[in-house]
Amino acid sequence: MMKYAILLIACNITLLFMPTSVSGEIRLTIGSDHWPPYELAEKDFVTNGFSTQVVEAVLKRMNMQIEGKIQLYPFARLEHHILHGHIDAAFSLSSNTERQKQCYFPAEPLIDSKWVLFIRQEDKNRLRFSTLDDLKGKTIGVVRQYAYTPAFWAFLKKENNYETVSNDEQNFIKLRSGRIDYVIAEYANALTILKKLGLSDELMPLLTQPVYKTELYVIFNKQRISEQFVNRFSDTLKAFKRTSEYDRIYENYFLTHPLDKVHFSHVCHRGNCAVN
Structure with missing residues (x-):
C-alpha cells in the first residue's frame, strides 16, 4: 500500500509542474529575469523588453497562451526552475552542457x-x-x-x-x-x-x-514540453523575424546601438584570441 501512496504523490507532483490546461487549451508557464533591454520587470513579473515582446508575438501566432504572466526570478533561481522542470520555458539564455541535457533549444535563436x-x-x-x-x-x-x-x-x-x-x-x-x-x-x-x-x-x-x-534562446524543459512543439516554435520564430513587426520591435530597443553593426576592429580565430 505504501508504494502505491508514494507513486500517487509522485504523480501529483509531476502534474503540479506540467503545462496548465484550461478547457483543453494548453497554457505555458514561463519565467525570465530582469535583464534590459531583453527583459524588463515590473514588481513580480516580466512585462516588456525585446525578448519578451518577441516571445509573446510568436506564441500569439501559434495560438498559444501564457499561464498568468511571465514570472520574474533572479537568474540563478530561473536556471534552477527550468532545469528541474518547475516551469515550461525560460528566456533569454545561451547554451551550455547542463542546459542542453535538460532542455530543448529551438534551432532559431531570439537574437545574436x-x-x-x-x-x-x-x-x-x-x-x-x-x-x-x-x-x-x-x-x-x-x-x-x-x-x-x-x-x-x-x-x-x-x-x-x-x-x-x-x-x-x-x-x-x-x-x-x-x-x-x-x-x-x-x-x-x-x-x-x-x-x-x-x-x-x-x-x-x-x-x-x-x-x-553567442545566441540567446527561449529554452524548454524536456520533461514538460515536446520536441515537436519546440520545432514548431522555432519555425514560427524564424518566419516572424522576417516581418515588419519584428523590425519595429528590434528598432525600438536597438536603434541607437544596433547589435548587428557593432564593429570589432580585431577578430581572430586562432590560439587564445578567440574564446570559444
Missing part, C-alpha cells in the same frame, strides 16, 4: 549576442584585450551562474583572477570604484545598465576584440 570587456575610461591607455594573456594579473568581475564559455572559465579558474557577484549592476559599481579591473558583460545589456547608473562617461567597452559571440 556579443560579450565584451568593460574598463574605466581612465584606464584606456593602460588596459587592453586582444588575447587572454592580457588579463593575467588583473581582476575580472563575473556574475554567478552566467554561462560565458568553458575556455574563458578555465582561464579564470587557472589564474584565480575573478570575483563573483549576483548581478551586472554590482560589477559595474565595483569597476567604477577601482576594486576590479575588467567586467565581462553582454554589450546591449551593459549599455543599458551604464545609462541607468549614470556611468556611460566613466566606463567603456573594449571593442577591439569580443570575448565571445
Whole structure:
C-alpha cells in the first residue's frame, strides 16, 4: 500500500509542474529575469523588453497562451526552475552542457549576442584585450551562474583572477570604484545598465576584440514540453523575424546601438584570441 501512496504523490507532483490546461487549451508557464533591454520587470513579473515582446508575438501566432504572466526570478533561481522542470520555458539564455541535457533549444535563436570587456575610461591607455594573456594579473568581475564559455572559465579558474557577484549592476559599481579591473558583460545589456547608473562617461567597452559571440534562446524543459512543439516554435520564430513587426520591435530597443553593426576592429580565430 505504501508504494502505491508514494507513486500517487509522485504523480501529483509531476502534474503540479506540467503545462496548465484550461478547457483543453494548453497554457505555458514561463519565467525570465530582469535583464534590459531583453527583459524588463515590473514588481513580480516580466512585462516588456525585446525578448519578451518577441516571445509573446510568436506564441500569439501559434495560438498559444501564457499561464498568468511571465514570472520574474533572479537568474540563478530561473536556471534552477527550468532545469528541474518547475516551469515550461525560460528566456533569454545561451547554451551550455547542463542546459542542453535538460532542455530543448529551438534551432532559431531570439537574437545574436556579443560579450565584451568593460574598463574605466581612465584606464584606456593602460588596459587592453586582444588575447587572454592580457588579463593575467588583473581582476575580472563575473556574475554567478552566467554561462560565458568553458575556455574563458578555465582561464579564470587557472589564474584565480575573478570575483563573483549576483548581478551586472554590482560589477559595474565595483569597476567604477577601482576594486576590479575588467567586467565581462553582454554589450546591449551593459549599455543599458551604464545609462541607468549614470556611468556611460566613466566606463567603456573594449571593442577591439569580443570575448565571445553567442545566441540567446527561449529554452524548454524536456520533461514538460515536446520536441515537436519546440520545432514548431522555432519555425514560427524564424518566419516572424522576417516581418515588419519584428523590425519595429528590434528598432525600438536597438536603434541607437544596433547589435548587428557593432564593429570589432580585431577578430581572430586562432590560439587564445578567440574564446570559444
